[in-house]
Amino acid sequence: MTPLQTCLLVSALLFAIGFAGAVTRRHAILVLIGIELMLNAANLNFIAFWRFGPHPEALTGIMFVLFSMALAGAEAAVGLALVIAIYRHKKTSNLDEVKDLKG
């Protein structure tokens, strides 16, 4: 197994753990944590392909990860603000109880 494959397997497992948490946990904040873990797995993939790719001097992987980190920060801020707003309205952050849009 090459080093690149090790990196990709670690990142695939990180993605699967984050996905399982985001899908199965009830609390809204934990869903956000799962999404952050999935984003980190994608960033790890970018860095691994940049490091072991043919043209590391182009810096594309690093740039992509820096921008995606900034977007993750914005996403976390807006997501947690939404969780707080929902808690203020519904007095709960349990996602099973927030189902006003359910048909």
Place this chain on the structure above:
Amino acid sequence: MSSFFIITGVVTLLGAAFAMSLRNLVHCALAMAIAFSGVAALYLQLAAQFVGFAEILVYVGAIAILIVFAILLTRSGEAPEQSVLTSGWLAGIAVSALVFTVLGWAVLNSSAIPRQTSPAPVVTVKNIGDALMTKFVLPLEIIGLVLTIALIGAVLIALKEGSQSKADDEGLKMKKPSSSPSIPGSQFSTGGRP
């Protein structure tokens, strides 16, 4: 790949697994910080030092604190009595296991993955700054705009209420002192009657 890389990867994955499986939310946030530190260590070993330190600053420094504050504000610090899993958790676990199986199979059997490993590239902060200011200057500006909009939007969403109800609150506060003298008075009268 060195054994240190394997150890770091195992620590990262254990932190992520604990972050997704513990009952107490504060413990989950701590395990998440451990997982992010592990990812930062992985970046350092992949010759991306700047990204590694940015990861520690952004995730361990900012996002973990933000999540702890959200736990505080939603008063969910203690573990709940009922189940922490959704009703369809078994299907969720099955789908994520399927996702990992497909990804792992693709990684292990792909022919697009280069077999030989190149030497580690040397990237200084000066290189990154040059690239950010020349080739990637437009994405940088757009990210600045996105962050500004997200900041304003997050503050607007998490504000107490709209300005209308705030005015109502002010009105209630103004009314309360004028109506409060009547309440002790009525209590007095009802208390004095028997």
